[in-house]
Amino acid sequence: MGYGLGIFLLALGLILAFAVQDAINGVNLTMVGYILAAVGALAIVLTAITANRSRGAHTVATTTHSDGSQTVEERSNRVD
Template sequence: MGIGTSIFLLAVGAILTFALNASIGGLDLNVVGWILMAAGVVGLIMTTLVWGRRRQVVATTEEPVEYRRVEERRDVAPPL
């Protein structure tokens, strides 16, 4: 589940819990909203953990093979 999906679940859950005052035969929309918000929070935490592991920087001790100094000359016309 991505960050966007998690935020969407949080938003829909909050709307069902706090904004709507309706009931559908035997289904409590407040409970459904809380469940969706919980799923969104869990998804957001899991996504953060997965992306956090992927973005670890691996340091290498090798130096670049070659360094070059680049100079820009302004007296030569650019190629066409």
């Protein structure tokens, strides 16, 4: 699943929903188009979320010294 699949489903769904005037017995092409458009939009959103999640890492390390003091070290690794 990726951006290409999402865009394809969105475009196909919008074409079926708004441009096709034919009728098939037992099939509402307008509703099928709306469903495909919704699935395509969802695929685009989920692809964007998963791609953004893997772009960087954030780590926090706490070190306790022998005198009782603590040192906190934060690291952010972003891949651009």
